[in-house]
Amino acid sequence: MSTLPEIHHLINGKTVAGGSRHADVFNPATGQVEKRVLLADKTTVEQAIASAEAAYPAWRNTPPLKRARVMSNLKVLLEQHADEICALVTAEHGKVLGDAMGELQRGIENVEYASYAPELLKGEHSKNVGPAIDSWSEFQALGVTAGITPFNFPVMVPLWMWPMAVACGNTFVLKPSERDPSSALLVAKLAQQAGLPPGVLNVVNGDKEAVDTLLTDPRVKAVSFVGSTPIAEYIYATGCAHGKRVQALGGAKNHAVVMPDADVPNAVSALMGAAYGSCGERCMAIPLVLAVGDAAADAVVAALKVEIAKMKVGPGTDASNDMGPLVTKAHFEKVKGYVAQGIQEGATLVVDGRNVQVPGHEAGYFLGPCLFDHVKPGMTIYKEEIFGPVLGVMRVKSLQEAMDLIDAHEYGNGTCIFTRDGEAARYFSDNILVGMVGVNVPLPVPVAYHSFGGWKRSLFGDLHAYGPDAVRFYTKRKTITQRWPSAGVRDGTVFSFPSNR
Numbered sequence: 001m002s003t004l005p006e007i008h009h010l011i012n013g014k015t016v017a018g019g020s021r022h023a024d025v026f027n028p029a030t031g032q033v034e035k036r037v038l039l040a041d042k043t044t045v046e047q048a049i050a051s052a053e054a055a056y057p058a059w060r061n062t063p064p065l066k067r068a069r070v071m072s073n074l075k076v077l078l079e080q081h082a083d084e085i086c087a088l089v090t091a092e093h094g095k096v097l098g099d100a101m102g103e104l105q106r107g108i109e110n111v112e113y114a115s116y117a118p119e120l121l122k123g124e125h126s127k128n129v130g131p132a133i134d135s136w137s138e139f140q141a142l143g144v145t146a147g148i149t150p151f152n153f154p155v156m157v158p159l160w161m162w163p164m165a166v167a168c169g170n171t172f173v174l175k176p177s178e179r180d181p182s183s184a185l186l187v188a189k190l191a192q193q194a195g196l197p198p199g200v201l202n203v204v205n206g207d208k209e210a211v212d213t214l215l216t217d218p219r220v221k222a223v224s225f226v227g228s229t230p231i232a233e234y235i236y237a238t239g240c241a242h243g244k245r246v247q248a249l250g251g252a253k254n255h256a257v258v259m260p261d262a263d264v265p266n267a268v269s270a271l272m273g274a275a276y277g278s279c280g281e282r283c284m285a286i287p288l289v290l291a292v293g294d295a296a297a298d299a300v301v302a303a304l305k306v307e308i309a310k311m312k313v314g315p316g317t318d319a320s321n322d323m324g325p326l327v328t329k330a331h332f333e334k335v336k337g338y339v340a341q342g343i344q345e346g347a348t349l350v351v352d353g354r355n356v357q358v359p360g361h362e363a364g365y366f367l368g369p370c371l372f373d374h375v376k377p378g379m380t381i382y383k384e385e386i387f388g389p390v391l392g393v394m395r396v397k398s399l400q401e402a403m404d405l406i407d408a409h410e411y412g413n414g415t416c417i418f419t420r421d422g423e424a425a426r427y428f429s430d431n432i433l434v435g436m437v438g439v440n441v442p443l444p445v446p447v448a449y450h451s452f453g454g455w456k457r458s459l460f461g462d463l464h465a466y467g468p469d470a471v472r473f474y475t476k477r478k479t480i481t482q483r484w485p486s487a488g489v490r491d492g493t494v495f496s497f498p499s500n501r
């Protein structure tokens, strides 16, 4: 019998232990199993869906302002409990505490935006669309909605989804990543403390069995997913085949273009954070630099080498560290495998982070920053998402060559350009086939009142995550046309199509 703490589910406002299987939850900085998470079986997920369905009628009819007030209360509670939440993120994900704070703050901003839902749900009204006829469109909730989230932003990505969903009058079942589930669960408990009635937000921990139940149960009307592209594609196809509205955000391989006129020291500072922050485990990370011209490439590689030498790798709990461990042993081995493959395929390994030593944490999943030069389009390290602290520099001759490469890539999540040339920047941002573009901004992650999403195989579905698109995703439009004829007025029968002809 294990004595490890066990992480359960939150269903109808209560902690529930459902399912007979479990997964180990590791501390990636020590390599030790610290907790076990129960993996919900079909029956447990169905219980969560039933709880969300039962809570829906009353919640849907709760005045939007009262629903929004829960979000305002939650914002305060999240700020008060920030240290506790971020400690859980660092303990299970490994990222440094300052980075966890940044993630939480971005999540809080989504809660803040959800508190404006009454304004966002106001709809449209037109008077006299015909003789004494008025018409309006309103945005009604869908019912039970669900979210499935990845390991890399265990607090923020759930907050992209459920606050706006419930602020719009839906109820929700969240399935966080089984690798680092505790922070999302704590946030859900704080939401109850903030005034969210039981059943409005349910959390089931689990794996494919839980996900498949959410995807196929007819009571679930919409599914939001964030994770890797193969799973995103599966979620989209399966959810749609079961009649649901689905948005499925997938993987990425974001390129940064460095133009010959770029301010190299500024570009390199920006690239360091974008490539190695959170150990490269961000869907908006920059794993590739396209340097235009050999002079720019040489300057960037030389400056990166200097900056990398200053980096400190170690446990995320130590505020002096810049980079923590990778999330799991399997992922650690996979990323190291990519480094070996890059060498084998002919790229030049300028900085090798594979032998990094973190005294006292020998069993942790620490990989130091790695830097390749002379990466070429056919290489595996160019094509595939590595999701680790591995930055590759490619040398191209022109902006157009850089743009052709970016456009031809499977993914289209984010990209950026470093330049002082406004014309080049404008041409790039106008024409590049990528959903989120930065100009001298390495991580162009939209703020909470814009929406987030990539193009190509980085997103399946039509609407982006959070921001105004989330209001559309979690509601359906209804248009009502109304006429109150004056007493005594008789309408003749009209067989022609009603119009203002």
Ligand code: NAD
Binding pocket: 148, 149, 150, 151, 152, 153, 157, 175, 176, 177, 178, 206, 207, 208, 211, 212, 226, 227, 228, 229, 231, 232, 249, 250, 251, 252, 282, 283, 385, 387, 413, 454, 458
């Ligand atoms: P993942 O695809 O392995 O897992 C995501 C979720 O899907 C988890 O909740 C997991 O339990 C579930 N899942 C995994 N395998 C499944 C299966 N076979 N059937 C059903 N459900 C399954 O992703 P991850 O490793 O947790 O996260 C990293 C990935 O997420 C990267 O590819 C990253 O680019 C991507 N990501 C994308 C965005 C974005 O906005 N586009 C944001 C963050 C992360």
